[in-house]
Amino acid sequence: MRLLKWLLLLALVLVLVFFWPRSEIPQSLFEPHPVLAIPPERAGSLLAVTDFIARTERPADLYPYPVPLGDVGPSTPLFSGPKQYPFYCGWHRMGIEPPLVDNEQGYGVAIYADDDTLLGYSKDCLHPSRLLWYRLGVDGSVLPYQGGDLAAGELLLRVELGTIQRYFYLVVMPVTAKEYPLRTGQSQWNQKLIYQFHGGVGIGFRQGDLRIERMVQRRSAQLRQGYAVISSSANRTSHSYHFLRAEEVARQLKQHFISLYGEPEMTIGIGGSGGGIAQYLLAQNTPGLLDAAIAQYSYPDMLSQVIYALDCDLLHNYYYFTAEDKAFWQPWQHRQWLEGLSTVPDQQVRHRNAISAAQLLAGLKPTPMQGATQCINAWFGLSSVVHNPRQGRLRPFVAPELLQQQHWSYWEDLVDIYGRDEHGFAHSLWDNVGVPYGLLALRAGQISPEQFIALNARIGSWLPQHRMQAERGRFIPRLDTPIWLSAFGRHNMTEPRVTDSGLAVAPRYRANREAIERAYRYGQLFIGELAIPVVDLRHYLDPVLDMHHLQPSFMARERLQQRGNDHWQRIWVSHPDYTPEREAFAAVVDWVRHGEAPASVSDRCFAGDGKVLAQGDDVWASAGACQQIYPALSNSRQQAGAPSHGLLLQCALIPVQQAIARGDFGRVDMTPWLAELKQIFPDGLCDYQQPDLGYPPDWHDEGISSPIEPWLH
Template sequence: MRVLKWLLLLGLVLALILLWPQKDIPGSFYEPHPVLAVPPERHGDLLPVDDFIGRTTRPVDPYSYPIPLGEVGPSIPIFSGPQQYPFYCAFHQMGIEPPLIDNDDGYGIAVLNEAGELQGYSKDCLHPSRLLWFTLNTAGEVASYQGGDLAAGEWLLRAELGTIQRHFYLLVMPVQPDEFPQRTGKTLWNNKLIYQFHGGVGIGFRQGELRIERLLRNRAAQLRQGYAVVSSSANRTSHTYHFLRAEEVARQLKQHFISLYGEPEMTIGIGGSGGGIAQYLLAQNAPDVLDAAIAQYSYPDMLSQVQYALDCDLLHNYYYFTADEKAFWQSWQHRQWVEGLSTVPDQQVRFGREISAIQLLSGKKPTPMEGATQCINAWFGLSSMVHNPYQGRLRPFVSEAVLQSTHWSYWEDLVDLYGRDEHGFAHSLWDNTGVQYGLLALRDGRLSPEQFIELNARIGSWLPAHQMQPEQARFLPVWHTPIWLSAFGRQNMAAPERTDSGLEVAPRYRANREAMERAYRYGQLFVGKLSIPVLDLRHYLDPVLDMHHLQPSFMARERLAMQGNDHWQRIWVSHPDHTPEQQAFDAVVAWVRAGQAPDSASDRCFDASGQVIAQGDTVWQDDGVCRQIYPVLSNSREQAGAPGHGLHMQCALQPIERALAAGEYADVDMTSWLSKLKQIFPDGVCDYQQPDEAYPLGWTYPLD
């Protein structure tokens, strides 16, 4: 009965997909106040970096701080590259009035008055600075304040909102009631500053919003202790991963704060996911901005995460569509051998029914998966958003003309750093030439040579950007719900081609080396250069298939160790029911003051009640207590033989014969498979004993 019901539901979905003709994006899917047109000129300069950005002097900021109330902050970049367009204003998300009119030529968004009459256009989304006032009670509740007495236990918070480099900034200070409505009162300030970073996945072209009341609630404990807090929508990776742009805003926001209140004793960063990445890279690239960092749920950078994250959909396409033994690959355990990420037997695959429907539409028998993996439950569809220049976000925020003329990808957001190819597309830095997927499983006998050969022959790669297509979808009537027809972005994958010997081989992708080198030089990769305390704090989320898995903490540690800097990082891992955030603040404050890590900042792990399970220098070693309780897994590149530090953006290649002679396949005799290996890897396979081929010329390894 259960199978019959499932088949009936699947049949209904198929009928809706096939019968409903709507392909175009419905008008209801467009964001309000769209960008109508793009100006022809972009202002701003890009810092020339011939060596490494951490050793490159930034130009002097000519702006005279503080930003006057009622005026806008600096808006033309000094060193982070020309202004990006289109640029989508977020005033409606902030619940404030429209931005200032800056042109009458139709560039940007239309600015209307309350009667809906056109007043002009705003291409840069600028807002004058203003003061906002809030109360914070003992329950952590936030309310607007217009003056008058405070209730027992209430705190008064002054918030300043404006724009710097076209992004919103926020500056929050706890104050006494008699300091209302002054701008500069600071009698409750403890002389310490928190810089709040935020995560998410974004591809630029957005001003982004600040969720002010949520930020105040999240930092309530520290505000009551007298900390000041600053943040910017430029430091929110759900809007952009352009960390040079984020650095410039951070510098200017901190300078604005200092001009009002003086130099703080210390500035402590905090933020999760992409907000953790931002702190690792800011600490590396601009060590004078933060004095300490609390990096939550972090990766060392976005680029090395993208390498294995974009493998996931390629693997899914193989499991469901091109593998001969599809049933074998529907086991969660078998997938883990190749993916390395966490897997569980008792969860359902996200979009499982939709995947089965697409298999049917493709003429394939549905093969529902047993269990689930992080690769599919956490990363499914990321390739479409960050990698496909024709897709980006599903909900457009620009006019149809601008939508068609812009390349929507993570790579395009950083095109001023990475450059363009001969077709006008931003260089992609994803690369899988020579990668032998599932190599460790072959070595220990879990995969047969036949399975290893087929996997590597058919997994293929992503097409070059100019050959990609938008995702294929139908929108259901009334609700306008999208139904995807192109599972995993498979229309953008290189298809297998039959060789003269009859082997079907899909080509691999080799990224532009000069673009990768610029990523290193411009600090978009964390190479382990660090001189401030970083407390790497996370919940253990591997068992729930959350993308914020534990291994990246140790990826960062390995890079730090390569530089001799691992004494600057401590790793705290907790059960999801406990968050030792206040302990983390106390630990980094003591660390900054002492100049070295105190016992209170030692490596450690916590249980659900908040008790420290174990702490000290050995708890994260292979046989350490914390590592036994919270196991560290891997990823698809490690399962292919890459080292744990992940700094092999473009591996050095070695001939197959040399790999065989060097014992690359351990006790598995691959001699009889030599011909097929050569067809799959005509340029050779990865030699992970060699440094990254993309490592900048003239740099020592590791960087001195």
């Protein structure tokens, strides 16, 4: 029966490959109102950072705030780099009228009148500011308001919508009916301001959108307490992880708010995932923007997760395609030895049928899959979305003829900071030269030296950016559903080459060191320079294989500890059935007002009913009560021996023979495999006792130690 299943699957694959030649993206999968052409000029400047961004003065903002109603806000960057094009407008997702026409040359998106008459084109997606009014009901409903009495328990909200730096902004203020329709009424404001950040995975080139009703519902409890709320689509990482651009918009939006209502008593950030990253980085890079942060489901920065997340597909390719002992790697426990992330026995592997089809297409018998891991179920396909310049989003938002001209990746979004290589592609900062995958498993006796050698010989790396190709697939007619034929993006991975000794070794990838240094200097990496209260708040999601695992909270803590700033952070972890958001707001308000952390903000963990299970300074220690209830796990780089703070993009190298002599392999004597190790690691193994090679060298000279140094002692 199983044989018949695989034969039918093989027949389907062969039909897709040989009889469905249609591989281009169907027109129906393109986003509406695509960008038609790119203007030749890019106005704006990039801040020159020679030291560190937090110590670099920003240029004066001479815009005469506030933004007048009926006008657009500032739209030419002062310091976050030239305007990015293509730039896709997002008005249609918000149900508002199109942006202003700003050219007749066909740049940007086409703008039509109601009678389908072409009015012109918009390259910058600018919208005049306007006021909108909503009633927040006791049941959480958000309805438009056009005057009149409010029902019992209803809260009236004035919402200002416009654009700053081409991104949508919102200002939400609780008011009374007597203040309708005035712009500046603020009788219900408690003098505290919330900056709402948003998460997601984005690669730039889009204005994005803000869902007013959703944001009001999310912040309904605080709005009823009198908080004002501001937000921008530039502070939503599903659009971009360019935090210099995010900073400039946040600065200008807050200045706009102050010009209308005065200086708030405090500004509290909140947001999850990428929204948590934004708070860590903006608090570090631009002191004074936020007074406190509630970072939910956070990572310390985007790069720290990309480094190990891009390992996942390489490991999957090894398990299913290049390993000789494929069956050994299917039990979920075995994969965790290499991946470090959570694993469960009772979930199915994501896209298992597509993986089996790709194995058949490669002439391999499909491998039975036992359990699932976070590495595959949470991170599957990230390599296509953020790392592959030929792929990016499945649903393109530019005309087909532009699609092939543009590079689509996280690296390209930040090319003004990271720079380009000799082929014209943005530098990738991902690096795995010298990484001994599975080193801790080898030391623990979980895998043999032979398995360690085979793994590291064949895992390879990602191809250089200029050699990568789009994902290979076919779209089922009419349904426009893709069937992926390039599982894990394996066609963009290096292939084993036979060395002089006869061992087949897949090459590794070395990143550009200057680009890594610029990531440090421009604040794209969190180095622990932070001096505001932070409640790092998350549900414990490791058991459900969600990408928001617990360990990144401790990455951030270790970096703060190195700088002597860990007293500014508290880690709260809760069962998914309870969210202690109300307690977090009360705690940070008290913290800001008194200048020191109150007892109510200590490290803690919560049960599903809201009960505090444990609290105190030691609950997250290795034997601490919270650590026992909600254990933090690991990742592929830690399993390769890298430090747990994760701030190491390019490792120093130590010759293999010296690594063996020093004891890097623990009690395992790798001398009999010295020849093979030299073939796999010709330049040496990662020396994790040394700092990141991309760490700015002058920071050492100035006495600014790198995060690795405390781990040397």
